[in-house]
Amino acid sequence: MSKNVNIDWGNLGFNYIKTDLRYVSTWKDGNWDNGNLVEDNKLAISEASTALHYGQQCFEGLKAYRTKENKIQLFRPDQNSKRLNNSCKRLLMPEVPEEKFIDACKQVVKANEHFVPPYGTGATLYLRPMVIGVGDNMGVKPAPEYIFCVFCVPVGPYFKGKMAPVNFMIADYDRAAPQGTGAQKVGGNYAASLYPHLLAVKRGFADCIYLDPATHTKIEEVGAANFFGITKDNKFITPKSPSILPSITKYSLLYIAKEYLKMDVEERDVLIDNISEFKEAGACGTAAVITAIGGIEYKENLHVFHSETEVGPITKKLYDTLCGIQIGEVEAPEGWIYEV
Template structure:
């Protein structure tokens, strides 16, 4: 079957594909699960996911290599992070083996929708875990639903690897310290909608959040993590905080900063008034990959990084990471899982 899509001009938009995976948890155990068709879920109106936000999700991608093979990038890390999010919301974890099997099945069944090599597009996968069943009280659900669906996507930020302007969300907080900020749960993203809308309306790619206590230290960039390169060219730095999501892309970049760029990688507090100590900055995540930060506007002042273009370290990190994901560069052991379509 030949899919007729404009692969090079895909946005980051929903598209229904023929197959998804679905499994159910009841009476203390997950069933075997399997592929299903259709994009509609049937939920009891009392489901805690609907009333109290007892839901978590993941995001990962499948890539087509030059030889036509299909591979996934560190899906075991997505499985582990979903388990962490589930524990935070008192949901039963999906076993790593079941998670990986579900992802493999969805990719293989929808293989014709994995974009061709060289188009810049990928197959985005969304695993979703929901607390369901008749339960109107504020308490964990007794039943759960796990589903994985997919769609081909292009760049998350318009233009892809293009320097982008960001602004600080001075009157908005994303998440509280020791709350659910470190988990990939729906409520964190609902809390980001106002600030994101304001940023977009004023010509920025997204809003940057500061810590919720002092409003002094950088935390996240919209739905992505922040990183910077120190002016002396010695360090890759990224925020350390109990209320930011531990990005798999960020974790991978920390490794590549050391192995491919010879830098020291450090998680540390990055003050918003210390931007002058950085020569480059970027937003990173599964959806965004890497978006170079051209400038940050804070309290009416615009701080531009370098000449406003893509810095050399950011470019090298991007080329190395994308090279591994697309099968052109050999990555560390265990980072790639192939899918037999």
Template sequence: MASKEELSNIRKDIDWASLGFSYMPVRSHIRASFKDGKWSEGELCTDHTISMSIAATCLHYGQAAFEGLKAFRCKDGAVRVFRPDENARRLNLSAERILGPTIPVDFFCELVRKVVLDNIDYVPPYGSGGSLYIRPLYIGVGPQIGVAPSDEYELLIMVMPVGPYYKGGMKPVHAMVIEDYDRAAPLGTGTIKLGGNYAASLKPAKAAKEKGFPIPLFMDPKTHEYVDEFGTSNFFGITKEGAYATPASSSILGSITNKSLQQIAQDLGMKVEKRQIHRNELGNFAEIGACGTAVVITPVSEIVTKDQTYKYEENFPTLKKLYDAMQGIQYGELPDTHNWMFEV
């Protein structure tokens, strides 16, 4: 655990109020290598570049997965990471699907602890609304020219401070249903976090943005009848009866934020429905949210499909309640009753 002295170390050369969500080189990242059937201990590295074989499988055959999670400087001065064990488990789903070695959950959490501690002065101060974004990257680095999994892998965990997404309170956005592209295949890799999934979403996301819709909404790739998820976040809605409803689908990422919000909704006495959501049901919601680590919840006030425009509450009272409860736990202002926070 970090000492009081370590925890009081906060950089003075960063303007915390103007931080956005972008790459910033910090002191170090941590790197563990898998070779000869085992993981190395994990070394802190100050060089922000990597070198590998030009025949590495991550470059040719997409053996590349990643994760995203955050550390928060809490009200009591401690620094805590939100549910790193869940990210470890999800990374292992990705690893298994691309025939790479899995990572023991406790080992992953210890690597996270070490890299956060080494960069503790980059964790934004409590009250700034910022956090330390943690980005694990898992890549096959051994050479292969025939299509086959690598024998060697690197797990890198990089970190960077990010600012509050909402500087003047939560702002709703408009979303557009993507009718002519899919981000995942029906039984493909949409449930895991492979780099290639995001390559597939770049073009439709750009087209939606150019039409004035900052977030694309994808339908299920098999029938285009059911709601899947937004480009980089899960879909959930508050029904007119007050239930929390979110899609069950074999092509969406299991969002840790969504899982946590479902628990919070239950704790608040709401009914939680995880089920298929038909596109014709989009008119039955009072509020719609996009949820994920980066923003927690983005309220969606309008969804445009090829033949309809649906409008939702502009002041989204339930989303606000869920958002406040989540941030309250993350910043240590509310009790962590489910033991989600991992202290470094």
């Protein structure tokens, strides 16, 4: 690390910390400019920007990890690029070429290398790429200009010390509409989740679980994360639906469960009335990696999986294997790791 930064790496939360440089590129007249690193963490945009009025914006989240050998690596940024472009296509925004996306992420990590937490602290450098519609616009139509930006923030481990399970309740609200933007990482999905989340927290739960918007019979997402369950005969199951955000962590776990743990895996409907088929359950995503689910409250009954206090052995093994790959201690599948 080339510079000293006054950060208590062991006590980092998931909060904003201004780092030195971020990448900004502008799309205008049909093309992206070359982009550059800037010090200013404020974006100056038109008051009539579509991002502010019509929700024409999307974002991503990925992390940079420091290895025992002091190398820095990104985990599957090509998949984040693909997902960002899927969101852009859905909202009629220009796609960001994969090479440009990965290069921007690498530039930001290199420029803020001293903010990449040391190996062994459990902390990482979180990257937030985003595309927003900007420029003078009043009608409900695509923006005349766009900004692609990548900034970074050092963040701590989601779990402090013990990877303790947490409980969830079933939401009465929908996260996304059928045939809507549930499969895209767009801000509106998260805005819609703030109120149900508040209600869940007020009742003592970590968050709420959303059922499919059409029938309210199938589990779709756990707060802002994807659901998985381990059946009593050791199958790794995760919901399949056009309304679910395709989590890169989830698809990584599907591969790890099959290829590393030699489990049967399946993407299929997960009926809320059948949750007793699972002996373990969890939520997965970039920020949390894996959150073990202790129990789910449904129809005023709390269904407990493995335990409300201890993480199940298969969930723990999945967590350890994935984290090991990310920090370079478990051999990664080909193409998963990009060295910075």
